[in-house]
Amino acid sequence: MAMNTGAELPGPGTGAGGAEEPVDDERLACGRLLSEVWESREDGADDPHVRACPYCSAAVRQLDLLGAAVREAGGGREQEWDAGALTERVMDVVRLELRPGRPLPLGEREEDLWVREAMAAKALRAAAETVPGVRAGSCRIRPAESGGSPARGPVRVRLEVVVPLTPPLRDVAEEVRRRVAGAADEALGLPVADVDVHITDVTDPAGSDETERTHTTREARGVRVARGVQDAQDAEEGNQS
Amino acid sequence: MPGDDGLLAVRAAEGDEDAFEVLVRRHAPGLLRLAASMLGSPSEAEDAVQDAFVSAWRRLPEFRGQSAFTTWMHRIVANRCLNMLRSRRPVTDLDSVPEPEAPDHAVSPARAAESHAAAVALGRSLSELSPEQRVCWVLRELEGQSYETIAETVGISPEAARGRVFRARRSLTEAMTAWR
Amino acid sequence: MTAAATGRDALAGTVARVAADVPGVAFLRPGLAGLFRSSARSGPPGAGGRRQAAGVRVSRASGSGPWEVDVQIVVRRDHRALTVARAVRDAVTEALAATAPGAQVTVTVANAV
Numbered sequence: 008m009a010m011n012t013g014a015e016l017p018g019p020g021t022g023a024g025g026a027e028e029p030v031d032d033e034r035l036a037c038g039r040l041l042s043e044v045w046e047s048r049e050d051g052a053d054d055p056h057v058r059a060c061p062y063c064s065a066a067v068r069q070l071d072l073l074g075a076a077v078r079e080a081g082g083g084r085e086q087e088w089d090a091g092a093l094t095e096r097v098m099d100v101v102r103l104e105l106r107p108g109r110p111l112p113l114g115e116r117e118e119d120l121w122v123r124e125a126m127a128a129k130a131l132r133a134a135a136e137t138v139p140g141v142r143a144g145s146c147r148i149r150p151a152e153s154g155g156s157p158a159r160g161p162v163r164v165r166l167e168v169v170v171p172l173t174p175p176l177r178d179v180a181e182e183v184r185r186r187v188a189g190a191a192d193e194a195l196g197l198p199v200a201d202v203d204v205h206i207t208d209v210t211d212p213a214g215s216d217e218t219e220r221t222h223t224t225r226e227a228r229g230v231r232v233a234r235g236v237q238d239a240q241d242a243e244e245g246n247q248s
Numbered sequence: 249m250p251g252d253d254g255l256l257a258v259r260a261a262e263g264d265e266d267a268f269e270v271l272v273r274r275h276a277p278g279l280l281r282l283a284a285s286m287l288g289s290p291s292e293a294e295d296a297v298q299d300a301f302v303s304a305w306r307r308l309p310e311f312r313g314q315s316a317f318t319t320w321m322h323r324i325v326a327n328r329c330l331n332m333l334r335s336r337r338p339v340t341d342l343d344s345v346p347e348p349e350a351p352d353h354a355v356s357p358a359r360a361a362e363s364h365a366a367a368v369a370l371g372r373s374l375s376e377l378s379p380e381q382r383v384c385w386v387l388r389e390l391e392g393q394s395y396e397t398i399a400e401t402v403g404i405s406p407e408a409a410r411g412r413v414f415r416a417r418r419s420l421t422e423a424m425t426a427w428r
Numbered sequence: 429m430t431a432a433a434t435g436r437d438a439l440a441g442t443v444a445r446v447a448a449d450v451p452g453v454a455f456l457r458p459g460l461a462g463l464f465r466s467s468a469r470s471g472p473p474g475a476g477g478r479r480q481a482a483g484v485r486v487s488r489a490s491g492s493g494p495w496e497v498d499v500q501i502v503v504r505r506d507h508r509a510l511t512v513a514r515a516v517r518d519a520v521t522e523a524l525a526a527t528a529p530g531a532q533v534t535v536t537v538a539n540a541v
Contacts, residue, residue: 031415042414069421076424077389080370090276093294097272097301098265104305106263107538113510120513121536125263130509130540132259144255145262169255196510 035062045070111148112159113196124148127195131164134190135183135204140171144207151200161200164191169208180204253317261308268308272301275318279325285386286329288371296332300324322391323401326383330402333379373423377416384409385416439495439528440486446523447484447499450515452507456483457500457538495524495531502539509537 033041037060044066047054057063108124124147132143144167150158166187170179184202191199253274259267276297283293283300304311304324311320374382383402387393388409393401398409448456485498497520503512513535524531 031411031418033418041418045414045417069425070417073417073421073424074389076370088277088280090273090280093276093280093298094269094272096298097305098269100302101265101268101305105265105539106309108263110536113513113537118514118517119532119534120510120517121534122509122513123536123538126509126537126539128259128262129264129266132264142252142255144258146259147262167258169252194508196508196513 035060035066037062039063041066111150111162111197114198116159122195122197127191127197130190130194131166131187134186134194135166135168137186138170138179138182140173140210141179141183142169142210144168148197161198163201163203164199165203165205167205167207169210170206172209172211176206176209180206254313257308257311257313257317260305261311268305271317275321276301278318279321282322282386282391283325283329285390286326286383287332288375292332296328297325300328303328319397319401322387326387326401327403330379330383333382336379369424370420373420376423377419380404381412381416381419384412385420388413436486439497439524440484442523442527443484443486443497443499443520444482446519447501447516450512450519452504452512453516454502454504454541457502457536458482495528496534497524497528497531498534498536500536500538502541503537505540509540513537 035041035044037056039056039060039062044057044063047057048067048070054063057067106125108128110121111124111127112118113120113122127148128146131148132146135141135143145165146167147165148162149165151161151163152158164187166183168180168183170176170183183204187202187204188199191197191202253271256267256271260271279297279300280290280293283296284290287293287296300321304321311317315323374385377385380402384398387398387401388395395406395409395413398413399406402409404412444456447453483500486495488495499516499520501512501516503509516535517533520533520535521531524533
């Protein structure tokens with residue numbers, strides 16, 4: 008490692024005000040505090056004094072050498088981690104500690120068949136995401152009518168989605184609602200009274216599913232506003248006028 | 249697509265373990281790198297990150313997305329590492345400082361010698377820092393975090409974070425000067 | 429082990445075996461005990477055994493009352509949850525017709541894989 012060995016710091020300074028510096032700091036012979044010199048270096052400040060002062064430049068050189076050593080050592084940090092094995096170990100523990108949620112009634116009112124909320128929510132989110140560009144978030148399923156616990160009878164679904172801006176938002180929400188209601192019956196057999204679809208965000212149509220994975224700059228341009236369905240519809244009508 | 253971390257975290261909080269698995273797979277490599285820098289040991293890093301993810305699964309129902317999922321995970325891993333470093337203390341003298349498990353097997357042969365020397369010197373110096381200094385320094389130097397973020401991650405004031413990073417740099421520059 | 433407990437465990441074993449064989453059932457939801465047992469023996473979870481099988485709870489309010497059978501299943505993703513749950517209920521009810529007539533069978537779909 009061809010490092011310049013002329014970078015040793017000058018001895019602790021004895022300049023004016025030497026007693027004032029914090030215990031761990033150090034006043035260089037020129038009167039500057041070491042912490043100040045390093046910080047201005049880190050901030051990329053161009054200080055004529057630092058360039059001219061032998062004490063300050065030596066201090067800066069030391070910081071640079073440390074940075075170089077970190078980068079050198081960093082070569083080893085490119086190690087390939089086996090995230091797969093770690094993921095498996097984590098998930099083994101997680102599957103012992105699942106949170107299945109409340110039981111929801113399957114089938115007819117007089118039957119004694121149930122499905123857990125977390126599983127039903129997974130199926131309904133997946134159904135919502137069959138609409139192109141739609142991503143599903145929170146999905147809460149509650150008995151539509153209050154009653155005994157656990158109550159039998161149809162449920163109410165409240166689903167949050169992020170949708171692409173392209174087609175009219177109302178149409179997307181309606182399509183999501185249709186597919187979720189369909190999946191509740193076809194995939195689960197869960198009687199549903201209501202499906203509330205809340206659009207919480209819209210994404211830039213340019214960053215459609217595939218391109219978004221590769222073009223992060225596009226993703227960054229995505230519209231990041233939270234909107235209720237009504238607000239979104241208002242905005243959409245505004246666009247059309 | 250890190251943009252959907254928030255959605256996946258909400259789903260995981262509602263009991264969707266498949267969503268959590270996507271998050272684990274996505275963030276494990278970065279967090280392993282972070283923990284390895286803090287602990288100087290790949291095997292301990294794996295333990296720290298595994299524990300951090302399990303703890304995250306348990307705490308997700310309280311995670312309201314005030315911060316990004318990745319920031320939240322960084323905080324859990326940093327604190328886990330801090331605790332592991334603290335329980336490792338006290339290091340009595342230089343000879344007892346474990347040789348860092350130099351990750352030299354992943355370096356190209358041409359650079360191996362140089363990198364190895366630097367890595368070993370740096371690793372040795374790092375292991376002499378206090379746990380607090382080391383964690384703050386890694387977050388600043390290797391993760392490029394702002395002092396404000398470090399302060400939030402470690403639970404101290406930005407001024408204290410700044411002070412710890414400074415003291416770490418000072419110890420490291422001195423140690424590496426001595427090594428040369 | 430009392431005779432009552434033996435009878436209950438035999439019932440649970442039958443329920444577990446019958447339920448696990450229903451098309452669309454991936455496995456019975458293993459309780460913690462079931463998982464530890466299965467990992468210790470490296471047998472499949474919910475395979476039944478001398479203790480109450482994982483994912484099955486059998487009880488009765490009184491010595492002569494009807495048996496209450498609670499089955500927790502994990503279904504295959506490509507099967508309709510309700511159809512599988514009904515098939516499990518019917519299969520269990522039929523299997524218990526002789527030994528525990530009138531048993532009340534509750535089926536909960538805990539997850540899908």
